[in-house]
Amino acid sequence: MKGSMAMLASLMLTSLVATVPAYAQVPEPRERQEPVIEPALERPEVVIPRIDTENFEINAFVGLLSIEDFGTQPVYGLRAAYHLSENFFLEASFGLSNIQDSSYRRLGIPLFESETEDVAYYNLSLAYNIFPGEVFVGRGRAYTSAIFLMIGAGNIRIVDEDEFTYSVGLGLRVLPRDWLSLRMDLRNHMFDSDLLGQSKLTHNPELSLGLGVYF
Amino acid sequence: MRLPPHVSAWTVSALLGLLLWLPGTLLAEPVRVQVVEPFLELHTGPGRGYPVFHVLESGDKALILMRRTEWFKVRGESGVEGWVDRAQMERTLTDAGVSMGFGQVLLEDYLARRFEIAFVAGLFDKEASVGLRAGYRLGEYLTAEAGITHVPGTFSSSTVFNLNLVSNPFPDWRISPTFTIGAGYFDNVPQPTLVAGEEFSGNSALAGIGLRSFLSRHFVARVDWRRHVVLAGDESNREYDEFSAGFGFFF
Numbered sequence: 128m129k130g131s132m133a134m135l136a137s138l139m140l141t142s143l144v145a146t147v148p149a150y151a152q153v154p155e156p157r158e159r160q161e162p163v164i165e166p167a168l169e170r171p172e173v174v175i176p177r178i179d180t181e182n183f184e185i186n187a188f189v190g191l192l193s194i195e196d197f198g199t200q201p202v203y204g205l206r207a208a209y210h211l212s213e214n215f216f217l218e219a220s221f222g223l224s225n226i227q228d229s230s231y232r233r234l235g236i237p238l239f240e241s242e243t244e245d246v247a248y249y250n251l252s253l254a255y256n257i258f259p260g261e262v263f264v265g266r267g268r269a270y271t272s273a274i275f276l277m278i279g280a281g282n283i284r285i286v287d288e289d290e291f292t293y294s295v296g297l298g299l300r301v302l303p304r305d306w307l308s309l310r311m312d313l314r315n316h317m318f319d320s321d322l323l324g325q326s327k328l329t330h331n332p333e334l335s336l337g338l339g340v341y342f
Numbered sequence: 343m344r345l346p347p348h349v350s351a352w353t354v355s356a357l358l359g360l361l362l363w364l365p366g367t368l369l370a371e372p373v374r375v376q377v378v379e380p381f382l383e384l385h386t387g388p389g390r391g392y393p394v395f396h397v398l399e400s401g402d403k404a405l406i407l408m409r410r411t412e413w414f415k416v417r418g419e420s421g422v423e424g425w426v427d428r429a430q431m432e433r434t435l436t437d438a439g440v441s442m443g444f445g446q447v448l449l450e451d452y453l454a455r456r457f458e459i460a461f462v463a464g465l466f467d468k469e470a471s472v473g474l475r476a477g478y479r480l481g482e483y484l485t486a487e488a489g490i491t492h493v494p495g496t497f498s499s500s501t502v503f504n505l506n507l508v509s510n511p512f513p514d515w516r517i518s519p520t521f522t523i524g525a526g527y528f529d530n531v532p533q534p535t536l537v538a539g540e541e542f543s544g545n546s547a548l549a550g551i552g553l554r555s556f557l558s559r560h561f562v563a564r565v566d567w568r569r570h571v572v573l574a575g576d577e578s579n580r581e582y583d584e585f586s587a588g589f590g591f592f593f
Binding site for chain 2: 178179180181182209210212213215217219232250251253254256259260261269271280281283285286288289291292305313321341
């Protein structure tokens with residue numbers, strides 16, 4: 128009994144002594160340590176995939192712009208859009224057209240210096256794809272499409288005079304290819320016009336066809 | 343604005359030519375993924391309402407051809423092509439054996455988020471105004487911004503160009519305040535119908551406060567109040583208040 132106690136005590140003592148150097152030893156900084164085992168692992172190179180995102184749309188359009196109290200003239204221009212989500216997009220438009228005072232001239236009251244004067248407008252719009260869908264061309268083709276509503280603000284310059292313009296619009300977009308868009312837009316540009324001497328709110332509809340690409 | 347029509351026509355056709363050439367050049371390398379969920383649903387179009395017309399099963403390989411907003415166009419091994427939403431796309435594995443992962447797709451967007459463009463409309467000295475803002479994020483809290491505001495007013499048409507620094511001390515708040523200072527140029531042209539109009543222009547400075555709200559990851563609503571001081575050259579400076587609200591996006 129006594130012997131076994133002594134043996135246990137000596138065992139405990141030796142184990143205690145044996146652990147002392149371990150505590151005393153200061154570990155080397157990690158960078159100086161040799162790797163104990165070189166892991167035979169091939170680490171796959173993780174690359175964040177670069178996916179082609181196509182959220183920008185640019186399109187060129189031609190159409191007809193009717194200016195209240197004056198005639199209807201061809202209009203053409205460019206639009207650039209960014210698609211924020213499947214529902215919303217923002218679009219900037221720039222258009223060129225002209226205005227003629229032929230009717231007034233015929234009555235002997237010319238309004239402008241020359242019969243045809245320049246018209247240029249721009250606007251910034253927010254649009255909502257209210258009815259996304261598909262259009263069917265014949266039996267075998269279905270193209271993605273959307274009917275959208277837009278509101279915008281901008282400027283129209285008629286005979287060097289700037290007018291602040293609100294616009295509302297309705298449009299149809301059809302995508303025959305994922306990168307190609309066909310557009311039909313109907314817009315009402317509203318601004319206070321004083322071309323006939325008195326300022327009044329005018330409605331100036333525009334109908335246009337556009338061809339665009341996504342990138 | 344005052345280009346002769348034939349010059350404009352040439353510009354438009356040159357741009358159109360450029361547009362037709364663009365898509366081919368911008369094709370990125372398709373990314374290959376493996377389906378690990380029981381199935382991956384292919385929709386006929388990039389939107390919630392488009393019907394699911396095909397499913398790829400667990401273990402199938404697919405190529406991601408492109409991304410439009412939150413939708414990914416994929417091609418299965420059989421050649422069938424369809425649109426997959428982001429939530430499902432994130433649960434696939436890439437060739438490297440890693441998940442596309444919520445974190446990774448979001449991180450990619452976040453890292454790519456350098457430029458901001460915003461359309462704004464508002465009141466400038468009580469006249470309706472419209473503006474365009476382009477920002478470049480210098481860091482988490484600071485954005486360099488170039489802005490143009492056009493005020494086609496009753497008596498004159500003014501244009502303000504500005505270079506601003508926008509501080510955004512709490513970028514992660516749902517509605518986050520901003521502080522803006524800037525310098526620029528103010529140009530005021532009287533409307534031609536006005537007889538006694540006088541053109542004036544000069545350097546300007548501005549200070550402002552605003553609010554930004556992240557409606558979704560790319561989409562920001564913003565309102566701003568800015569005070570412009572125009573150094574018109576004579577004894578007195580002219581001061582104008584501008585209130586604006588608008589939408590912006592990051593890319």
